Amino acid sequence: FPAGATTGGAHTAVVIGDSIAISWLPSIRAALEPKGWTVVALTYGQCPAVDVDVNQGVGASSDFTAACNRHRAWSFDEVKRLKPGLVIMSDAENSLIRLTDHASGNRSVTEWGAGASRTLTALKKAGARRVVLLSPPPAGQSLEVCATQDSTPGDCVSQTSATWRGMAQAENAAAVDAGATYVDTELLFCSANEYCPGFIGSTPIRLDGDHLVAGYARRLAPVLAKSLLS
Numbered sequence: 001f002p003a004g005a006t007t008g009g010a011h012t013a014v015v016i017g018d019s020i021a022i023s024w025l026p027s028i029r030a031a032l033e034p035k036g037w038t039v040v041a042l043t044y045g046q047c048p049a050v051d052v053d054v055n056q057g058v059g060a061s062s063d064f065t066a067a068c069n070r071h072r073a074w075s076f077d078e079v080k081r082l083k084p085g086l087v088i089m090s091d092a093e094n095s096l097i098r099l100t101d102h103a104s105g106n107r108s109v110t111e112w113g114a115g116a117s118r119t120l121t122a123l124k125k126a127g128a129r130r131v132v133l134l135s136p137p138p139a140g141q142s143l144e145v146c147a148t149q150d151s152t153p154g155d156c157v158s159q160t161s162a163t164w165r166g167m168a169q170a171e172n173a174a175a176v177d178a179g180a181t182y183v184d185t186e187l188l189f190c191s192a193n194e195y196c197p198g199f200i201g202s203t204p205i206r207l208d209g210d211h212l213v214a215g216y217a218r219r220l221a222p223v224l225a226k227s228l229l230s
Contacts, residue, residue, distance in 0.1 A: 008082030023212040030221035048091035052115035053100040080126035090134040113170030120178035131180040156198025
């Protein structure tokens with residue numbers, strides 16, 4: 001999207017969040033662009049859309065937390081400028097274990113929920129017409145580790161974690177309170193009994209255990225389109 005461009009409006013979708021949001025982009029673009037939407041990515045790796053202070057998980061930038069907070073504020077300003085018809089936000093499950101105050105368990109879930117509410121309030125004030133919180137795929141095993149010449153499909157199966165469940169609970173509650181939409185994507189990646197394979201057929205789902213493989217993301221576009229445009 002060109003810097004400083006003024007294009008926006010009812011058929012513009014803005015995507016905010018960290019690298020999980022980035023990994024959703026092939027699916028979001030495949031779902032919306034054929035229907036005439038422009039998709040604008042305002043993402044920043046390791047920096048959640050949810051308004052909380054987080055430490056950098058990979059890297060060693062001493063300025064990361066402040067830089068992330070500046071980026072988040074800038075993304076809200078861009079939403080105000082673009083006046084999009086849709087804002088989509090998604091963040092990594094491991095954000096809950098990267099809070100700068102080292103909160104854990106129920107305390108981290110409470111903090112995440114409060115941050116989600118602040119973000120939704122800011123987006124509403126910025127003029128976002130509709131906001132969708134898109135859950136991340138439940139974290140699984142890295143295919144680089146579990147998929148070997150001697151492995152079987154069962155070696156790459158994982159289960160939905162308590163961390164993912166806590167994030168889902170907090171975001172869903174914040175969305176309900178704010179009149180936003182929460183999309184629980186768990187069943188796109190896992191069975192009803194919470195077992196999550198590394199492959200669907202021959203298509204890998206997550207390469208490193210967290211981020212969607214683009215090929216599988218694009219396969220989800222028809223289902224995702226229904227959730228984003230309903």
